[in-house]
Amino acid sequence: MTPETQQTHRIGSLRFRTITTYGPAGTTFLLVHGIGMSHRYLARLHRSLTARGTVISVDLPGFGGLPKPGHDVDIEEMADGLAALLDAVGTGPVVLVGQSMGTQWAAEVAARRPDLARAVVLIGPVADERRRTVLQQAGLLAVDTVREPPRANALVFADYLRCGPFWYLAQLRHMLGYRIENRITRVQVPVLVLRGSRDPIASRTWCRRLSAAADGAALIEIPGRVHNVQHTAAGAVASAIRDFCAARLAGQVREGDG
Template sequence: MADLTVSDVRWQGLSGRMYASRGAGKARAEGEAAPAFVLVHGIGVSHRYLFRLHQLLAETTDTYSIDLPGFGGTPKPGRRLSVGDYADFILAALDQAGVTSCVLVGHSMGTQFAVEAAIRQPDRITELVLMGPVVDPRRRSVTRQALDLTTDCAFFESASSNLIVLTDYLRCGPRWYLTELPVMMAYPLEERIGDVGVPVLVLRGAKDPVASRDWCQVLAARAAAGDFREVPGRGHVVQHTGTTAVARAILDFAGRPGRTLEATA
């Protein structure tokens, strides 16, 4: 894959980080002007559980992963951030990197940020990928979310994915996690997705207890141009445990099928 470069992102007093793989992908080598891939993590975690997917997508075109303010060891903001704040930060990071066209890929709470960014700048976001989206209205309680996540970690994740998530939670810390948790719980993804004008892929691991099949199918149906796919045998952190299948689904959805990828999971 292309060399990974790291840069700080600062916007309106908020600080984050961007990880970029530029210029060595097959699409660039073949002279194609393919939109970049931009990966966005969920609550409490960082780019690290997206890294396997980043590696594979970077074989095809420029690929970026973002550590949002307060996560991944970045400075904690002095106030609670809204989903819109995170979306604006993502768009500012893309401005800083000179990304004018991209496929935006969000996981878990990152799907909320991705939807808001796509609503704000549909001309920049060519397609939207929502992996393990939250929060299902039928599970809109902290207790239910905690139970589903515990079930997922205990039965459907690998030791490496659990280690990454746990250590990132520790880096995030309980104060910031609990500050942002109500924001995640309150966001009406099932309503906001109807305002997205670009094609949307809703993707889940078939054993994911957090993002159920019914919920994901509802989201795909409410999108103006929605598609739904599953990765068999995988849980919530499907991009880490089923990386090759996820990358192939994203490439197919983005109109880049047939590329040879080195299998990682």
């Protein structure tokens, strides 16, 4: 059985939780959940990626039942906390895999700390530059909810309850204000943009725009899936990530690998 550890880390005033499964030597993946969520809706992807390397899922401060910070935490501070967490854990460079708002935190880590990133995977990236109001996002979320299977919705709403409305809304403001299409141009490692073909939140036009902004990025669609494609088609998503890493990271030497 693949060994797994769970730890809580205090980084300044922020508390993070990591769930780590140790796989074959080589690639380490860091999975970053989206707004309101936790590692639980990344669990299937987590398991699917362990054949490729070590996988770390993270619960961010205020999510997944962790204490809410006593102050507002913007994208930059959260990214700095994630970077400090990676420094503390001593992983070396990782493949940063973010889903939904997690794509913003992952992209910001890669832009601010290029030494910590081997590649960046953006699953269902937000927020579409044409749809950056609360009402627009609420409408897109409603459409997505109708398209998601009941078990996926149950998982999402259970985590929303644990997050609570105040922390959710505080982070929503940062999500809508973050210009990922600008920050992705500062990322110096390979980028994969991945979406479900029926995802109303991360539209095809938006994902094409984002992949074009990143130098040499790849865009992959998983047929018939919507926003939580990492949960409903974990095997296909993991295969896409593994193939991308095999093609784009060939020849890279990790620190300490000879």
